[in-house]
Amino acid sequence: MFDITTLRVIWWALLGILLIGFAIMDGFDFGIAALLRVLGRTEHERHVLLETIEPTWEGNQVWFVLGGGASFAAWPILYATAFSGLYLALALVLLAFIVRPVGFNFRNKMHDPRWRAVWDGALIFSGFVVMLISGVAFGNLFLGLPFRYDDDLHMTWQGGFFDLLHPYAILAGLVSIAMLLTHGACWAAYRADQVIAQRAARMARWMALAYAITFVAAGIWLAYGVPGYGVAGPVVTDGVANPLFKQVTVGGSWFASYMMYPWFWLAPALGLLGAVGVQWTVGKLSLTGFLCSSLMVAGTILAAGFALFPFLLPSSLDPHSSLTVWDASSSHGTLLLMLGAVIIFLPIIIIYTAWVYRVMRGRVMLEDVQHSHNNY
Amino acid sequence: MIIDSDVVTLSRVQFALTALYHFLFVPLTLGLVWMLAIMESVYVMTGREVWKRMVQFWGVLFGINFAMGVATGITMEFQFGMNWAYYAHYVGDVFGTPLAIEGLMAFFLEATLVGVFFMGWTRISRVSHLLVTWFLALGTNLSALWILIANAWMQNPVGAKFNPQTMRMEVTSFSDVLFNPVAQAKFVHTVSAGYVVGSMFVLSISAWYLLRGRNVDFAKRSMTVAASFGLAAALSVVVLGDESGYAVSENQKMKMAAIEAMWETEPPPASFTVFGIPDVQNRTTHFALHVPWVMGLIGTRSLDKPIPGINNLVEDTKGKIGDGIQAYDAMLTLRKNPNDAQANATLSQYDGDMGYALLLKRYVADPRQATPADIQKAADSTIPNVPVLFWAFRIMVACGFYFIALFAYAFWLASKRQLDNKRWFLRLALCSLPLPWVAAELGWVVAEYGRQPWAIEGILPTSLGVSSLTAGQVWTSLGGFVLFYTALAVIDATLMAKYARKGPDELGLWPARDIDPAYSTSKA
Numbered sequence: 024m025f026d027i028t029t030l031r032v033i034w035w036a037l038l039g040i041l042l043i044g045f046a047i048m049d050g051f052d053f054g055i056a057a058l059l060r061v062l063g064r065t066e067h068e069r070h071v072l073l074e075t076i077e078p079t080w081e082g083n084q085v086w087f088v089l090g091g092g093a094s095f096a097a098w099p100i101l102y103a104t105a106f107s108g109l110y111l112a113l114a115l116v117l118l119a120f121i122v123r124p125v126g127f128n129f130r131n132k133m134h135d136p137r138w139r140a141v142w143d144g145a146l147i148f149s150g151f152v153v154m155l156i157s158g159v160a161f162g163n164l165f166l167g168l169p170f171r172y173d174d175d176l177h178m179t180w181q182g183g184f185f186d187l188l189h190p191y192a193i194l195a196g197l198v199s200i201a202m203l204l205t206h207g208a209c210w211a212a213y214r215a216d217q218v219i220a221q222r223a224a225r226m227a228r229w230m231a232l233a234y235a236i237t238f239v240a241a242g243i244w245l246a247y248g249v250p251g252y253g254v255a256g257p258v259v260t261d262g263v264a265n266p267l268f269k270q271v272t273v274g275g276s277w278f279a280s281y282m283m284y285p286w287f288w289l290a291p292a293l294g295l296l297g298a299v300g301v302q303w304t305v306g307k308l309s310l311t312g313f314l315c316s317s318l319m320v321a322g323t324i325l326a327a328g329f330a331l332f333p334f335l336l337p338s339s340l341d342p343h344s345s346l347t348v349w350d351a352s353s354s355h356g357t358l359l360l361m362l363g364a365v366i367i368f369l370p371i372i373i374i375y376t377a378w379v380y381r382v383m384r385g386r387v388m389l390e391d392v393q394h395s396h397n398n399y
Numbered sequence: 400m401i402i403d404s405d406v407v408t409l410s411r412v413q414f415a416l417t418a419l420y421h422f423l424f425v426p427l428t429l430g431l432v433w434m435l436a437i438m439e440s441v442y443v444m445t446g447r448e449v450w451k452r453m454v455q456f457w458g459v460l461f462g463i464n465f466a467m468g469v470a471t472g473i474t475m476e477f478q479f480g481m482n483w484a485y486y487a488h489y490v491g492d493v494f495g496t497p498l499a500i501e502g503l504m505a506f507f508l509e510a511t512l513v514g515v516f517f518m519g520w521t522r523i524s525r526v527s528h529l530l531v532t533w534f535l536a537l538g539t540n541l542s543a544l545w546i547l548i549a550n551a552w553m554q555n556p557v558g559a560k561f562n563p564q565t566m567r568m569e570v571t572s573f574s575d576v577l578f579n580p581v582a583q584a585k586f587v588h589t590v591s592a593g594y595v596v597g598s599m600f601v602l603s604i605s606a607w608y609l610l611r612g613r614n615v616d617f618a619k620r621s622m623t624v625a626a627s628f629g630l631a632a633a634l635s636v637v638v639l640g641d642e643s644g645y646a647v648s649e650n651q652k653m654k655m656a657a658i659e660a661m662w663e664t665e666p667p668p669a670s671f672t673v674f675g676i677p678d679v680q681n682r683t684t685h686f687a688l689h690v691p692w693v694m695g696l697i698g699t700r701s702l703d704k705p706i707p708g709i710n711n712l713v714e715d716t717k718g719k720i721g722d723g724i725q726a727y728d729a730m731l732t733l734r735k736n737p738n739d740a741q742a743n744a745t746l747s748q749y750d751g752d753m754g755y756a757l758l759l760k761r762y763v764a765d766p767r768q769a770t771p772a773d774i775q776k777a778a779d780s781t782i783p784n785v786p787v788l789f790w791a792f793r794i795m796v797a798c799g800f801y802f803i804a805l806f807a808y809a810f811w812l813a814s815k816r817q818l819d820n821k822r823w824f825l826r827l828a829l830c831s832l833p834l835p836w837v838a839a840e841l842g843w844v845v846a847e848y849g850r851q852p853w854a855i856e857g858i859l860p861t862s863l864g865v866s867s868l869t870a871g872q873v874w875t876s877l878g879g880f881v882l883f884y885t886a887l888a889v890i891d892a893t894l895m896a897k898y899a900r901k902g903p904d905e906l907g908l909w910p911a912r913d914i915d916p917a918y919s920t921s922k923a
Contacts, residue, residue, distance in 0.1 A: 084469075
């Protein structure tokens with residue numbers, strides 16, 4: 024029932040689900056961290072903002088770790104190529120991910136305002152770095168990355184950190200920042216004390232507008248200014264997982280897959296619909312605004328993934344070395360086993376995560392933190 | 400393909416440092432979390448407030464440590480791709496799976512529940528909170544299980560086969576990977592070491608309170624838990640360390656011989672060298688002090704099976720290199736023509752030794768062109784650093800026996816209710832605080848440094864596993880890690896010391912004068 028082609032498509036979808044899961048679940052933590060000093064004007068206000076995410080950010084972060092582990096298992100050559108090629112960029116992201124747990128945990132352990140200012144700085148840095156670099160990395164996927172394989176599938180990469188900062192990639196970085204700041208602000212509007220929530224709702228509306236403009240601009244640029252990649256000749260979907268066995272043409276359109284499957288247009292439409300929804304509903308300071316921004320996040324990532332399909336990692340240096348869904352997966356046995364693990368554990372994860380959110384529900388009020396003796 | 404030996408060295412240094420650093424925090428999490436679960440169980444069963452306060456106080460220290468463990472663990476998950484890209488490609492089909500399942504089954508659980516553990520005390524019932532703590536403990540320990548299954552596969556790569564079309568190892572039997580005997584021995588040995596770390600942590604800090612006459616009732620109860628749990632853990636770490644030794648002798652004979660600095664095969668049963676100065680140049684051990692029979696018994700569980708010495712193993716390796724070259728040649732043929740029957744037969748006969756041909760890549764681009772001198776060099780390169788392994792192992796084992804004695808005495812004092820009378824013992828307990836960490840780190844040195852020159856024993860040499868990076872890039876990241884990790888270590892140690900020194904009394908968790916035992920049963 025699960026032949027290799029089906030499993031590859033399923034794992035492509037699961038990679039998307041993990042990315043979307045990470046962006047929705049941890050994206051608002053990064054948004055809150057980045058906006059800490061903008062939305063939180065006093066120490067108490069910042070304390071409230073942090074307390075809205077404190078019980079849950081640690082679990083949310085696992086989406087990122089699981090994304091790493093699952094791509095290692097299901098797309099080993101993608102994991103190997105992307106993370107070694109984007110070496111210093113990823114090192115910077117890791118720095119942000121390391122500073123965050125200690126920032127959240129250590130910040131309130133000393134009362135000195137300088138100590139707290141340093142950790143606030145670290146949290147703001149971590150928020151912006153992760154948003155920017157993940158957006159820039161996505162932008163670079165469409166531009167192609169400078170790698171090739173030899174016959175042993177040993178990869179060489181020709182390019183450094185600053186080569187990633189192509190104007191198109193920077194635009195993609197701005198989409199990501201606007202999107203996740205909206206998402207973070209929507210969370211604050213839903214969970215923080217009214218004063219902060221009102222401020223956050225205003226921020227969310229502006230950021231949703233900025234998102235819509237940059238997202239559409241990135242789409243137009245992609246259609247007219249970025250050459251697309253295509254697999255030449257008959258596409259073998261159940262072949263050997265070796266990227267050197269196919270031919271790739273460059274110069275088509277990244278929207279070719281949208282022409283082939285018109286329902287793909289739903290993805291960018293959902294992204295924009297989410298942004299409109301944020302404008303409408305975030306002022307109510309309810310969960311709806313946050314759900315709209317989640318829709319926005321999901322639509323954006325799906326839109327990018329659909330445009331790339333079947334490519335995972337296009338190569339500008341040697342297009343034939345590009346990684347696609349059909350030639351970068353692990354073996355049938357591993358894909359099947361991992362699928363079983365996901366089917367068993369993902370629902371369990373969702374159940375206990377939902378339980379934790381339920382237990383920790385409720386708006387965090389300023390007077391709560393003024394009297395709290397929370398040692399966490 | 401050109402391998403830059405600087406990049407290999409720097410990547411190894413970076414991996415070793417970040418892994419050893421990560422393991423400063425992991426064992427404390429592993430051990431402390433069970434003690435929290437035990438203390439909270441006592442609280443829920445007896446309703447005595449002191450036990451809840453114990454959970455909360457040790458929980459504060461647990462939280463500081465947990466954050467560091469999580470933060471430094473993220474580096475580990477991504478470093479395989481960053482610095483060891485060829486490794487990641489070559490074995491990801493097998494090695495990636497336990498890492499991914501670790502995320503799904505364990506890490507998600509512990510990371511999601513930890514917030515409720517700290518902030519849920521007033522939001523859920525006592526029993527629910529206790530369940531959260533138990534699942535937190537289960538999550539952290541399951542996490543260790545999956546990581547050690549992955550690590551054990553590096554030591555003993557079972558259940559996988561090389562595929563010349565995809566140029567990588569692929570799973571043939573996941574249950575072999577899962578039930579790898581090395582994984583079982585390693586898991587129990589490693590988590591037991593974590594329990595010893597956790598027990599020593601509680602024992603030492605409690606001893607400090609008793610020396611100061613602070614939090615007396617609180618500290619004595621904590622010490623009792625630590626002594627009992629620590630004694631069981633210390634016994635298990637040594638007994639199952641022995642199991643681990645037996646597993647090593649089965650499949651990593653060179654590591655075993657290096658640990659023993661055993662250059663020649665002795666007539667069985669081999670003796671154990673308690674002390675000696677290994678001389679790598681002349682391949683001998685000076686001033687060796689032997690205990691007859693012990694090594695043969697530990698290593699082979701028999702009196703008649705020999706344990707091969709280093710020189711004999713090097714000779715065997717030369718033969719494996721020869722077989723490996725045949726496999727390598729067949730692999731190249733198969734890459735051009737997957738249906739070549741002759742090459743298929745040759746590869747399936749020798750593919751277990753193909754890794755030995757890859758060892759030659761350090762000396763010659765095409766292993767098939769290797770001269771006898773190259774083969775000799777490659778065979779010699781399979782000897783790990785003997786003096787480091789010899790000493791690391793002995794210090795680790797000495798620590799292990801010391802822990803048994805220390806916890807046994809603490810247990811005896813606790814059962815006699817004499818814990819606060821023996822000041823010399825309290826001082827000794829306090830001074831012993833760093834030792835379990837020393838032992839745990841040395842354990843990893845033995846396991847991983849002893850695996851060299853292999854990344855995957857017999858399959859993939861470490862130097863081949865490296866990414867296509869420049870030395871400058873790795874210097875940058877390594878420098879960043881060293882600076883950043885050092886700063887974090889200072890901050891972590893400062894906070895730990897600050898909160899340990901404050902103690903439950905100054906943190907407002909427990910009244911300063913808690914000597915009145917009546918207090919501990921009242922007030923919620």
